[in-house]
Amino acid sequence: SAVISQKPSRDICQRGTSLTIQCQVDSQVTMMFWYRQQPGQSLTLIATANQGSEATYESGFVIDKFPISRPNLTFSTLTVSNMSPEDSSIYLCSTQLGVSEQYFGPGTRLTVT
Amino acid sequence: KQEVTQIPAALSVPEGENLVLNCSFTDSAIYNLQWFRQDPGKGLTSLLLIQSSQREQTSGRLNASLDKSSGRSTLYIAASQPGDSATYLCAVITNAGKSTFGDGTTLTVKP
Secondary structure: OOOEEEEOOOOEEEEOEEEEEEEEEEEOOOOEEEEEEOOOOOOOEEEEEEOOOOOEEEOOOOOOOOEEEEEEEEEEEEEOOOOOHHEEEEEEEEEEEEEEEEEOOOOOOEEEE | OOOOOEEEEEEEEOOOOOOOEEEEEOOOOOOHHHHHHEOOOOOEEEEEEEEOOOEEEEEEEEEEEEEEOOOOOEEEEEEOOOOEEEEEEEEOOOOOOOOEEEOOOEEEEEO
């Protein structure tokens, strides 16, 4: 299994500012994923982050708004830029081990005022 | 585009009852299917992973089945307990590692 930690666990931010979320995995992994869960909704994949290459973004998500770093095989960051109240969500990172079993971090609860 | 639907959206049962949660998906070309539990304000806890070549997986009181050809999976919970109250999510996973989630079933087990 994989143990994933995220920082911060929650934050309240002002409109127009940016927040960087950190994700740490306790083992080396090839792929890391970033998801968003808006209030009362399910998870939506934002992007896939592979070490040594640019992140791959899903439809509706762009690098300027959600820049991602993947400096090594155990760590990734997601930045939510120029925030608006619509960005208020839980942001989760995940990875896969073995036959694609997914593991998730505890999430970062973001509130934009 | 893969779409995942979970029925019912919410379910309330008395303690001790057996129950079934349903998950359907539109594209049968999946790699795996995984069931998760999410408690309010928390992350996701993996319950069961079914590989595309498998038909079911069991863990304790939980049993998950997969019928790829019909695009369906079920999660069976036996002898439900109040501690089982949570939102249950299914996710279908492609061989590229991408997951599509259903909207979840919120389960309440009453003592």
